[in-house]
Amino acid sequence: MADSITQRRLAELLGLSFPTVNRALNGCPGIHKRTRARVLEAAERMGYHKNIVARSLALGRTHSIGVVIGAIPHSFWTTVMQNFDWRAQQRKYYVVSSHSTESNEQVDASIRFLVDRQVDGLVMHPSHLRRDFGIFRELEQKGIPVLFLGSFLQGVHASFVGLDDIGGGRMACRHLIELGHRRIAFVAGLFGDSTADRRLAGYREALREADLPYDETLVVPAGGYCLEHGQQAALKLLELSPRPSAVVAMNDPLAFGVAQIFWTKGVRIPQDMALVGNAGMPEGVLLPSPLTTVLAPMEKMGQRAADVIIEMIENKRSEPVFEELPNEMLVRKSCGAKLESNQISPLPNG
Amino acid sequence: MADSITQRRLAELLGLSFPTVNRALNGCPGIHKRTRARVLEAAERMGYHKNIVARSLALGRTHSIGVVIGAIPHSFWTTVMQNFDWRAQQRKYYVVSSHSTESNEQVDASIRFLVDRQVDGLVMHPSHLRRDFGIFRELEQKGIPVLFLGSFLQGVHASFVGLDDIGGGRMACRHLIELGHRRIAFVAGLFGDSTADRRLAGYREALREADLPYDETLVVPAGGYCLEHGQQAALKLLELSPRPSAVVAMNDPLAFGVAQIFWTKGVRIPQDMALVGNAGMPEGVLLPSPLTTVLAPMEKMGQRAADVIIEMIENKRSEPVFEELPNEMLVRKSCGAKLESNQISPLPNG
DNA sequence: CTGAAAGCGCTTACAG
DNA sequence: CTGAAAGCGCTTACAG
Numbered sequence: 213m214a215d216s217i218t219q220r221r222l223a224e225l226l227g228l229s230f231p232t233v234n235r236a237l238n239g240c241p242g243i244h245k246r247t248r249a250r251v252l253e254a255a256e257r258m259g260y261h262k263n264i265v266a267r268s269l270a271l272g273r274t275h276s277i278g279v280v281i282g283a284i285p286h287s288f289w290t291t292v293m294q295n296f297d298w299r300a301q302q303r304k305y306y307v308v309s310s311h312s313t314e315s316n317e318q319v320d321a322s323i324r325f326l327v328d329r330q331v332d333g334l335v336m337h338p339s340h341l342r343r344d345f346g347i348f349r350e351l352e353q354k355g356i357p358v359l360f361l362g363s364f365l366q367g368v369h370a371s372f373v374g375l376d377d378i379g380g381g382r383m384a385c386r387h388l389i390e391l392g393h394r395r396i397a398f399v400a401g402l403f404g405d406s407t408a409d410r411r412l413a414g415y416r417e418a419l420r421e422a423d424l425p426y427d428e429t430l431v432v433p434a435g436g437y438c439l440e441h442g443q444q445a446a447l448k449l450l451e452l453s454p455r456p457s458a459v460v461a462m463n464d465p466l467a468f469g470v471a472q473i474f475w476t477k478g479v480r481i482p483q484d485m486a487l488v489g490n491a492g493m494p495e496g497v498l499l500p501s502p503l504t505t506v507l508a509p510m511e512k513m514g515q516r517a518a519d520v521i522i523e524m525i526e527n528k529r530s531e532p533v534f535e536e537l538p539n540e541m542l543v544r545k546s547c548g549a550k551l552e553s554n555q556i557s558p559l560p561n562g
Numbered sequence: 563m564a565d566s567i568t569q570r571r572l573a574e575l576l577g578l579s580f581p582t583v584n585r586a587l588n589g590c591p592g593i594h595k596r597t598r599a600r601v602l603e604a605a606e607r608m609g610y611h612k613n614i615v616a617r618s619l620a621l622g623r624t625h626s627i628g629v630v631i632g633a634i635p636h637s638f639w640t641t642v643m644q645n646f647d648w649r650a651q652q653r654k655y656y657v658v659s660s661h662s663t664e665s666n667e668q669v670d671a672s673i674r675f676l677v678d679r680q681v682d683g684l685v686m687h688p689s690h691l692r693r694d695f696g697i698f699r700e701l702e703q704k705g706i707p708v709l710f711l712g713s714f715l716q717g718v719h720a721s722f723v724g725l726d727d728i729g730g731g732r733m734a735c736r737h738l739i740e741l742g743h744r745r746i747a748f749v750a751g752l753f754g755d756s757t758a759d760r761r762l763a764g765y766r767e768a769l770r771e772a773d774l775p776y777d778e779t780l781v782v783p784a785g786g787y788c789l790e791h792g793q794q795a796a797l798k799l800l801e802l803s804p805r806p807s808a809v810v811a812m813n814d815p816l817a818f819g820v821a822q823i824f825w826t827k828g829v830r831i832p833q834d835m836a837l838v839g840n841a842g843m844p845e846g847v848l849l850p851s852p853l854t855t856v857l858a859p860m861e862k863m864g865q866r867a868a869d870v871i872i873e874m875i876e877n878k879r880s881e882p883v884f885e886e887l888p889n890e891m892l893v894r895k896s897c898g899a900k901l902e903s904n905q906i907s908p909l910p911n912g
Numbered sequence: 913c914t915g916a917a918a919g920c921g922c923t924t925a926c927a928g
Numbered sequence: 929c930t931g932a933a934a935g936c937g938c939t940t941a942c943a944g
Binding site: 291498500 | 566611612613614615616618619624626635636637640641644647648651656657658659660661662674675677678679680700704789818821822825844845847848849850
């Protein structure tokens with residue numbers, strides 16, 4: 213390990229003191245132009261790179277953001293987090309992630325792991341119900357700002373950036389109602405997280421607005437949020453009697469699972485059953501009948517999250533924000549709606 | 563920001579010196595059992611957490627791994643990296659990632675960004691052709707080990723963990739040959755990276771083994787690695803005359819794009835055209851005719867990558883490794899092969 | 913505008 | 929087995 217060049221070494225080489233070198237490097241005001249130029253030139257020439265670890269120790273700030281998101285291999289989250297990372301990096305923050313999120317204990321351990329590494333702020337997707345908010349109190353005490361992404365926990369002093377999930381659930385259900393459906397099922401994931409609860413609430417709202425009854429037996433829990441869970445749910449849907457004529461899936465992967473089973477069982481979409489998803493994942497075009505879905509602004513969600521947490525870090529005074537980004541309807545074929553020419557259809561659908 | 567409790571504070575409280583406290587905390591040998599117990603108890607009670615930044619500065623090691631992967635929102639990479647993260651975290655390393663990889667300059671900037679933060683090792687997926695290996699020399703000089711994941715760059719002193727891509731390309735093509743196909747197209751992504759080149763080489767090998775001619779016009783470049791590129795390629799495939807009866811796609815997303823266009827154009831899979839992918843992404847079951855594909859061991863790939871880079875970090879002496887993980891054939895429906903009962907078919911296919 | 917001093921919180925020889 | 933000292937590389941008042 214060739215020992216790297218430090219400010220002290222630069223100072224010696226130039227016959228200056230190291231505070232002077234430091235100030236030149238950091239672009240501090242009180243310094244002679246010539247001196248600064250000499251320092252910068254030498255630094256460049258010698259391949260000087262600041263040791264950020266030392267800097268962090270001295271400053272008590274690391275310019276890093278901890279992220280705790282149970283890594284779900286859906287392109288939805290990948291896209292959101294990609295945009296988060298990009299934005300953070302643009303703003304000179306780096307991202308440290310921790311993915312152990314099977315249980316509340318693991319989540320707490322992950323948070324601790326990151327806090328020990330002195331992250332300046334924390335972004336998390338709370339996927340578990342919890343009774344004990346102790347860890348969040350600690351964070352508040354330490355002055356580490358927290359941002360909930362996607363879902364939120366009530367009663368925690370933190371910001372939220374996510375989707376208008378009530379509106380999303382409502383939009384999906386209403387689309388079906390407008391197409392004449394009366395008996396509409398809802399495929400839920402797990403209950404208890406805000407996203408699930410709020411999308412369901414939106415669905416109910418749409419029913420109410422249309423004077424349709426809310427029938428609890430039409431809400432089928434899938435036990436999770438992935439394709440496989442959607443497949444399970446599909447089987448349950450087929451056992452319902454009378455059978456619903458349409459399905460709102462809580463998210464796209466669940467809709468994919470439902471569609472996959474329907475296709476193999478010969479239940480035609482949309483003729484025999486209409487289907488709406490929620491997310492707007494590009495994979496939706498792969499289905500025999502491309503998925504109509506609620507399109508979430510994934511890019512914006514990631515970027516806003518980065519901007520908000522950085523704002524919180526740099527601007528301690530600010531109040532927590534609660535930001536719900538609006539969705540759009542992405543009409544493809546799985547509900548049988550007529551495709552108008554001005555409708556969004558980014559990919560060839562034949 | 564409540565100032566946190568330090569070793570010095572603990573020492574004062576206990577009437578000990580801070581080196582003693584430090585040794586107790588680190589489980590060093592020469593220390594009285596009673597003293598250690600007292601220290602540990604006090605640390606626990608006071609909620610002491612070590613400042614890892616300070617430790618890193620003193621040690622010159624951060625226990626972190628830098629990752630530079632152009633974040634592609636394919637579940638393939640998400641799954642690989644998830645497993646990488648998990649394994650790294652299990653082994654007490656944390657992962658810092660940098661996703662600016664549009665050009666060689668950006669890649670170099672990303673690497674520098676991470677090196678300034680004193681990562682102990684670097685994992686990267688080289689997606690660009692490059693002429694200038696300067697940055698890798700620097701890394702070697704600094705003693706920072708490098709691991710290429712998925713693709714590799716020839717002539718760089720680094721380890722590689724990836725797939726047996728030659729075998730994979732060969733396996734895909736051979737599957738089609740065994741089903742009687744003679745005119746088999748290859749959908750390439752971009753040329754120049756080792757994965758693409760080696761899969762193509764495998765395809766050629768299979769042709770040669772079957773005494774089939776290699777016809778360059780059957781190799782169609784898609785211009786990228788995503789679904790959209792596959793769609794472009796599909797259009798070109800349909801213009802070929804005589805039309806091939808089968809297609810090897812360089813990866814699954816390309817195959818998805820091809821399948822999507824074929825479906826909308828009424829080209830039936832597998833009757834009119836057989837199709838093989840490469841990756842084994844679960845989304846393959848969504849297609850009207852579920853995709854037969856080369857199944858890559860994504861979990862293992864991520865875990866091995868973590869193990870190898872950590873080994874390199876902790877064990878400087880070791881030689882670079884070159885590890886090609888074997889693939890399997892995942893036979894579904896897109897080639898028309900008879901599904902034997904012992905064939906892999908993790909999801910219901912009807 | 914520049915320099916001498918102290919400190920961030922940890923680790924590590926070196927004495928006792 | 930325990931303590932006094934110096935150092936990791938940077939930053940930041942405080943003097944001059």
